[in-house]
Amino acid sequence: MKLAVFSAKPYDKTYLTNACASEIDNSAGIDITYHEFALSPETVPLAAGATAVCVFVNDSLNADVLSSLHASGVRAILLRCAGYNNVDLAAAERLGLFVANVPSYSPEAVAEFAVALIQTLNRNTHKAYNRTREANFALDGLLGRTLHGKTVGVVGTGKIGVSFARIMSAGFGCKVVAFDPYPNDEFKKHGAYVPELETLLCQADVVSLHCPLTPQTRHLLNAESLAQMKEGAMLVNTSRGGLIDTRAVIAALKRRHLGGLALDVYEGEGALFYNDHSGTIIDDDELMRLTTFHNVLVCGHQAFFTEEALREIADCTVRNLADFVHARECKNSLVPQGGGTLASKDSVPIRI
Incomplete structure (x- = not known):
């Protein structure tokens, strides 16, 4: 065979x-x-x-x-x-x-990477790394926020979502809320469910997506739902790129409503991710626009790795x-x- x-x-x-x-x-x-x-x-x-x-x-x-x-x-x-x-x-x-x-x-692998993205973007460790390599030790522009006591919203409470909730609750002392039509008793050890996605979005300082891509979840985060997010909140996606409407999230970043965006997945990744394109011209204007924002991190779908x-x-x-x-x-x-x-x-x- x-x-x-x-x-x-x-x-x-x-x-x-x-x-x-x-x-x-x-x-x-x-x-x-x-x-x-x-x-x-x-x-x-x-x-x-x-x-x-x-x-x-x-x-x-x-x-x-x-x-x-x-x-x-x-x-x-x-x-x-x-x-x-x-x-x-x-x-x-x-x-x-x-x-x-x-x-x-290894649901912990993806959950841990989501946390790494949050802390990198929040504490600007990527910027600090590049600065110190050039002997620039100034702190201006590196100001972050303490996660302890903040509200973290988890969309999707399967094994990865539960692992992420455990880290944010027990490890960082965050208040964790979640939205999922199919409640998971394991999650209830680490946080509380809210009845509607809108409720989660308006409360959370950080929103992390941990759900599959289906016709029902495609562009779950769109212009309407992004507008419901708490001003200055951070959005993290380590699940599937199609959960986020890229054009809508760019608009939210431009009007400074969204405080930060960390992506390990991207809805147009199929033609790009897992291969080296450093010597070619990338013709995906939306992805290239995302990389121009100082408060955006984009990785190449490596959370599982x-x-x-x-x-x-x-x-x-x-x-x-x-x-x-x-x-x-x-x-x-x-x-x-x-x-x-x-x-x-x-x-x-x-x-x-």
Whole structure:
């Protein structure tokens, strides 16, 4: 059996190869081919001869791509991430494809990075670092705010949101409030729920997004909701770029209503992130405009990027593959499978 891995970086090769060696029975005969390219309509032919493909957050798996994969013999889609907004699940179900994700991997990794973004932007450590390298030790322009006692709003209280709430409450002494239509008892140990998103936005000094991208959550932070935020508040997004309307957030920054913005994700990241574009001209005017603000941080979708998380992602991905190979029930399957040979997933509410 052949596995085609797309958007493969050197670290993907290392961790997936190690995971296959320990998780997959050698008798299964898994032959892995790594492709640095993202899966797209143009690169689908690279999957020819493969039984399964392994993809990441910016690979495209729309109906046409899935049909092409199915026609070439692919029967399993392995996502080495939690989000699946880039997969047409209805089309996958029609085609009878096995689709499985990694629903949870080191939630602390993402939560800790969200905190790092907050503290970097709040205390201007990035500016101080650059200044001192030029022997400039002046403090003007580096003034921050003490987080202790501030109100932090968490939008989405899955495992990452709860981990983030724990850090901000127990670690920094913040008052934590959250909005989520599906309350999580674990979060209640660290904060309180509010009934409406608007209530959270008008109270919070820092708003951190920890929810999936769905049709219901796309542009959750738009011109209207941004205007509801407390003046001078900070907005942090380590989930999915499409949660924020970029044009609206630029307008909020320009009128000085939004006090700061920290992004590890960006709605137009697909054509840019995970690759070196330092020698080329970036034609994304909105992203370039964001980088001109002194109170904006943009990172390249690296919140997950720890040794522990990569190991968990690889191990879970390979376990999903093993379930497919052996026609076992897979708790991470995203679509119901016909014929009783492949696994199905219990219905899980979409959390925001």
